[in-house]
Amino acid sequence: MALSAAAMLSCGPKGDPQLGKASIDKVIGAMTLEEKAHLVIGTGMAGTSGDAPVIGETRNLVPGAAGTTYPIPRLGIPAIVLADGPAGLRINPVREGDEATYYCTHFPIGTLLASTWNQELVEQVGNAIGEEVLEYGADVLLAPALNIHRNPLCGRNFEYYSEDPVVSGKIAAAYVNGVQKNGVGTSIKHFAANNQETNRMGNDALISKRALREIYLKGFEIAVKESQPWTVMSSYNYLNGVYTSESKDLLTSVLRGDWGFKGMVMTDWFGGKDACAQMEAGNDMLQPGRDGQFEAIVKGVQDGTLDEAVLDRNVKRILELIMLSPRFKGYKYSNNPDLKAHAKVTRQSATEGMVLLKNDGVLPFSSEIKNVALYGTTSYDFIAGGTGSGNVNRAYTVSLQEGLSNAGYKVDKSLEKMYLKYIAEETERLNPKSDNPMAMFMPKNRAGEIVPSKAELASSVSANDAAIITIGRTSGEFLDRKVSDFSLTAKEQELIREVCKAFHAAGKKAIVVLNIGGVIETASWKGIPDAILCAWQAGQEGGNSVADVLKGNASPSGKLTMTFPVAYKDHASSKNFPVDLEFGMFGKTLDADKGEKVRNVDYTEYEEGIYVGYRWFDKAGIEVSYPFGYGLSYTEFEYGSPAISHSAGVTKMTVTVTNTGKFAGKEAVQLYVSAPAGTMDKPVRELKAFAKTRELKPGESQTITLTVADADLASFDQEQNAWTVEGGNYIFQAGASSRDIRATLETEIKPSVIKVSQAL
Numbered sequence: 001m002a003l004s005a006a007a008m009l010s011c012g013p014k015g016d017p018q019l020g021k022a023s024i025d026k027v028i029g030a031m032t033l034e035e036k037a038h039l040v041i042g043t044g045m046a047g048t049s050g051d052a053p054v055i056g057e058t059r060n061l062v063p064g065a066a067g068t069t070y071p072i073p074r075l076g077i078p079a080i081v082l083a084d085g086p087a088g089l090r091i092n093p094v095r096e097g098d099e100a101t102y103y104c105t106h107f108p109i110g111t112l113l114a115s116t117w118n119q120e121l122v123e124q125v126g127n128a129i130g131e132e133v134l135e136y137g138a139d140v141l142l143a144p145a146l147n148i149h150r151n152p153l154c155g156r157n158f159e160y161y162s163e164d165p166v167v168s169g170k171i172a173a174a175y176v177n178g179v180q181k182n183g184v185g186t187s188i189k190h191f192a193a194n195n196q197e198t199n200r201m202g203n204d205a206l207i208s209k210r211a212l213r214e215i216y217l218k219g220f221e222i223a224v225k226e227s228q229p230w231t232v233m234s235s236y237n238y239l240n241g242v243y244t245s246e247s248k249d250l251l252t253s254v255l256r257g258d259w260g261f262k263g264m265v266m267t268d269w270f271g272g273k274d275a276c277a278q279m280e281a282g283n284d285m286l287q288p289g290r291d292g293q294f295e296a297i298v299k300g301v302q303d304g305t306l307d308e309a310v311l312d313r314n315v316k317r318i319l320e321l322i323m324l325s326p327r328f329k330g331y332k333y334s335n336n337p338d339l340k341a342h343a344k345v346t347r348q349s350a351t352e353g354m355v356l357l358k359n360d361g362v363l364p365f366s367s368e369i370k371n372v373a374l375y376g377t378t379s380y381d382f383i384a385g386g387t388g389s390g391n392v393n394r395a396y397t398v399s400l401q402e403g404l405s406n407a408g409y410k411v412d413k414s415l416e417k418m419y420l421k422y423i424a425e426e427t428e429r430l431n432p433k434s435d436n437p438m439a440m441f442m443p444k445n446r447a448g449e450i451v452p453s454k455a456e457l458a459s460s461v462s463a464n465d466a467a468i469i470t471i472g473r474t475s476g477e478f479l480d481r482k483v484s485d486f487s488l489t490a491k492e493q494e495l496i497r498e499v500c501k502a503f504h505a506a507g508k509k510a511i512v513v514l515n516i517g518g519v520i521e522t523a524s525w526k527g528i529p530d531a532i533l534c535a536w537q538a539g540q541e542g543g544n545s546v547a548d549v550l551k552g553n554a555s556p557s558g559k560l561t562m563t564f565p566v567a568y569k570d571h572a573s574s575k576n577f578p579v580d581l582e583f584g585m586f587g588k589t590l591d592a593d594k595g596e597k598v599r600n601v602d603y604t605e606y607e608e609g610i611y612v613g614y615r616w617f618d619k620a621g622i623e624v625s626y627p628f629g630y631g632l633s634y635t636e637f638e639y640g641s642p643a644i645s646h647s648a649g650v651t652k653m654t655v656t657v658t659n660t661g662k663f664a665g666k667e668a669v670q671l672y673v674s675a676p677a678g679t680m681d682k683p684v685r686e687l688k689a690f691a692k693t694r695e696l697k698p699g700e701s702q703t704i705t706l707t708v709a710d711a712d713l714a715s716f717d718q719e720q721n722a723w724t725v726e727g728g729n730y731i732f733q734a735g736a737s738s739r740d741i742r743a744t745l746e747t748e749i750k751p752s753v754i755k756v757s758q759a760l
């Protein structure tokens with residue numbers, strides 16, 4: 001009788017087992033085949049038909065969220081909400097029949113967050129984002145994105161972190177840990193090798209096993225092991241001939257077998273083609289959900305093409321995710337996160353990721369600087385972030401003009417009037433006229449810049465104490481950038497040259513601010529201005545954050561997580577990237593009538609192997625404009641008392657960092673390792689660890705400890721299918737950048753081999 005009563009308690013009104021009361025296996029046992037097939041695909045997407053690949057949006061539960069899971073009320077299974085994105089929650093700010101607004105905070109872009117080199121700070125930002133996810137009723141944030149900056153022109157580099165997998169993995173792990181503190185989940189993406197937007201749904205990334213393991217998978221491995229994200233999102237592209245969402249090698253053998261991932265895998269929206277192959281591969285959920293997928297899965301089980309045990313396995317992983325969610329636990333979300341507190345978080349965090357590229361003594365501004373001339377359209381129309389799923393519907397964006405005014409500076413009104421008129425005209429010209437559902441997400445680059453006349457310049461020079469020239473770039477999902485976008489236009493070059501010339505002639509200073517999402521050319525013009533501040537795209541408080549740095553309220557401590565080359569062609573990947581092709585993500589080929597495969601469109605050969613970013617520039621001995629890890633401060637730091645120890649398979653290097661300048665500041669210390677000569681070709685040096693000091697006052701010191709496990713020194717041996725540490729003396733180098741090494745020590749490491757799956 002007792003057993004019978006217990007069984008009844010775990011069931012619904014009709015005796016159905018209820019999720020959370022009965023065991024998951026019992027719930028699965030009570031599901032029909034059709035219910036299982038529904039659960040492993042999303043609930044579809046309002047406003048689309050067929051298989052149209054557009055940005056996801058659902059109008060149920062949380063309007064504007066990317067998708068929802070399928071509810072089965074009779075078994076106590078609710079729908080949960082999946083929402084974009086990396087720089088903050090993306091939902092609709094207004095709702096039909098509702099006078100309230102649901103704005104979210106636009107935080108700094110991923111590239112800026114990584115440029116802080118501060119895992120603790122990134123975790124704090126993640127925690128603030130996670131609170132908005134929780135309080136707006138979402139359950140899983142479709143972020144962070146940590147694909148490698150293989151090439152400067154990738155349209156989504158603004159969402160990603162670095163050309164280096166250690167930076168990418170460590171920053172992503174910090175972000176995940178911060179978000180998930182709120183009891184909501186994350187989805188690290190795009191797994192894997194989503195390094196171009198051109199034909200992203202049909203491109204085949206052809207990558208060696210070694211490059212895959214060491215460069216393109218390593219960041220994901222670090223993030224999985226150090227933060228346990230609830231979900232992983234498979235990418236759109238093929239990887240060595242197989243869609244990633246249909247690759248059992250990638251999603252089961254590597255992700256679950258080699259790395260021990262315990263969570264759920266979902267597709268990117270409309271990713272892959274064969275629903276049964278995706279189920280078999282371990283891609284548990286297909287988003288946003290299509291009728292054809294449901295039919296294929298049901299038919300596959302019925303005709304034996306798909307083992308129902310595989311389907312049950314995937315269903316179980318989805319149910320485990322649902323049970324973790326706030327919605328399943330009955331959380332009463334407020335729709336009222338603390339947006340004012342989060343505005344402070346984004347403002348403060350942005351300053352730490354801005355990179356001071358040049359400073360000839362002009363920054364921070366002295367008290368004598370009161371009147372400022374602002375040039376460049378983005379001074380008045382500041383770019384908060386990129387377009388597409390990485391965009392955030394925020395209440396406002398603080399322009400640089402507003403930020404400087406808020407900081408007490410007087411901004412030249414005649415220039416402001418001229419630029420605002422130009423911006424209004426260009427906005428009208430670029431207003432989307434088509435019914436293309438993607439039009440609102442596309443970057444809108446203006447035709448050019450205004451170059452004032454000599455009379456206008458003379459008037460501006462006499463009325464102002466200094467000049468600021470802002471150079472802006474937008475980019476985003478769906479399209480890769482062009483070489484012309486990497487280079488400054490003739491008008492931008494002229495603007496910098498003429499403004500600097502005029503102000504310098506009067507003994508006054510000129511500063512360039514870069515409001516950009518990715519690398520641009522700097523070598524040809526960086527000698528002209530007195531200072532260059534790479535402000536990136538700093539979120540909704542961007543103008544205030546830049547003003548804080550210029551005024552000296554915050555000392556810049558950001559460092560580059562990618563190399564700024566002298567010329568685009570200097571990048572090893574430049575010959576294997578779709579440069580200046582006139583189509584985006586849809587898979588159109590240049591010679592479609594002949595059915596020919598087009599290089600760098602239908603397939604891309606990663607011929608550079610492991611030599612991505614600084615690894616290539618160092619190997620080839622190529623001069624760069626700004627090296628990986630570079631960034632100036634308002635103060636100076638000395639590295640002293642280096643020491644090294646090795647015990648139990650772990651090397652520890654310590655170095656004491658002392659602030660020898662006149663301003664308080666933080667220093668990002670980078671640890672590079674050079675391997676001894678062996679049987680495998682090795683980079684000149686590779687980043688293996690990093691840490692950031694607390695804010696040090698002038699004269700203050702801090703001892704930093706950098707730790708590297710022997711396994712982290714391994715290279716991937718394709719012949720043995722194993723991570724191999726070759727024995728010998730390894731050189732450990734603590735540096736301020738990849739080309740500014742401050743302390744060098746060496747220690748002997750014994751050889752070792754770590755076998756992994758035969759996958760990929």
